[in-house]
Amino acid sequence: MEPVMAVVVGALFAASVYMMLRRSIVKLVIGLILLSNAANLLIFTVSGLTRGAPPLIPEGLEVPPDAWADPLPQALILTAIVIGFGVLAFAVVLIHRAYEVVGEDDMDQMRSTDT
């Protein structure tokens, strides 16, 4: 399972960088969405994939009897998803406002503060 996930994560990162390098600000935000999802999947994969073994302790025992899935990466991902969602909501509003103010969705037209 891990090799497949590795390829998926790699493809997501590649796609997100490609989208972020394009000139349209809408595609820039799509790139950011893909980027945060790629990072979440990566955390999920590197901490080891365990199928069908919830980290639950049966009554009367101190620790689960067999190997169990590590709950910590899932907590990390959950936090990262919430943060990513909030930040992306901001980014969407930002590009909308930027489009209203500048009248273009082209990054090349947004250079007045660079020089």
Added chain:
Amino acid sequence: MSVAVALPVLIPFIFGSLSLVFFNSHAVQRWLGVIGTGLLFLATIVLLHKTWTDGIQVMAMGSWPAPFGIVLVADMTSAIMTLMAGMMGFALAVYSLPSISRDHEAFGYYPLMHLLLAGVSGAFLTGDIFNLYVWVEVLLVASFALLILGGERGQMEGAIKYVTLNLFSSIMLLVGVGLTYGLTGTLNMADLAVKLPEVEQQGLVTVVGMLFLVSFSIKAAAFPLFFWLPASYHTPPVAVTALFAALLTKVGVYALYRFFTLMFGNDVGYTHELLLWIGGFTMVTGVLGAAAYYEIRRILAFHIVSQIGYMIVGLALFTPMALAGGVIYIVHNIIAKTNLFLVGGVIYMMRGSYDLKQIGGLWKTRPLLGVLFLLPAMALAGIPPLSGFLGKYVIIRAGVEVESWGIVAVSLGVGLLTLYSMVKIWAEAFWKAQPEEHAARAEQFEQALSQKSVAIMLLPIIALGVLAAVIGLAAQPVYEMALVAGHQLLDSTDYIEAVLGVTP
């Protein structure tokens, strides 16, 4: 267990929430801003005092012992950085009273300011790398919103670059955290300091370290990843820019200090050589960028980049003295750079422009402002006896001791170019006569000037200017404190013992 460690995080959160409760009453928000940041300042002084007298302070959140729970840790470096955050928060809350427009207050300037301070304090104090990511996001979200308050075209364009590149660096940080967890099974910094050297494939540790290096270099605005900073920092109101200049890039620098002393010291020959080159190029490109501009805020924004280089060099030289020099330099830079932005804001109030070609004649009418500009400007350039001289002296002395002659030469040359930039502002804004074609606007702004507002804005400027002089004059105690910080950074035994309770 020490509650003093948690207060610098709790106080801004409490006052931020209170400001939200009184969202429609701007007068109450202003008072909450001053009182909240004042209390934060006091709390950080207490924390530094405790850390200085009793050693490293640790607090386990929810009493979950490390490495299972999240800990807040204050060693000397963290405590000094938090003190700077509290001091700058207080100075800027006072400065904001007359300088922030009613529109900005209506859109929640004060709650956002508290949120930003909470994020910065949290990032300085946390002892857990995932928690660091969360704090970085907290301060980033607050800074995004502060950056676009007002909604002008330049702000939108700057914000898109700022948001994109900072989000990218946060994701790199998150990926690094995930990979570190995959390698070691822990997220606690002290635990990582024990476990990372035990990882079999040390090459992988260096690779993960490089991810953190790139991520924090973007946040610290180091060469070649600093381009978001000059594109965005000059767009918001000057109080916001000053807050960003004081604290945001320093979070990146602090994280570099923490990661590449405590945790990723496995391949110093490679990582710190790289850091030395990054530091050198950051200094040079920043100062050359500043030399090309005639707009006060842009000149100062490029100088932020340039000064970051000195701090990274302090880390790269990797001796107790160099790290102490780096810490002194961070303190000096936060004070002097913020002060320069504040003076820039007052100049704008008097002349209606930040463009040096459109303003002049301030020495004739405002000699006091001229002196208050000269204090931080000369400190920045490293003229004795001000604070910058001490910082530069210690770093360069450390460079001479390890016989790294190239970086010593670059540091001295960049110091000279910094002086050139500061003298340029001085000669154009203060000595030159007011240009005729813009005299009408200057007249208009002078007329509209309220003496009371200027007096309030000058208060933090005077305090910070005096402080820059005091640090330079009272060099010995400052250096001793910084040297303790340097030793703690270089020898992680105390840190690990304080957090985990066992001697490694």
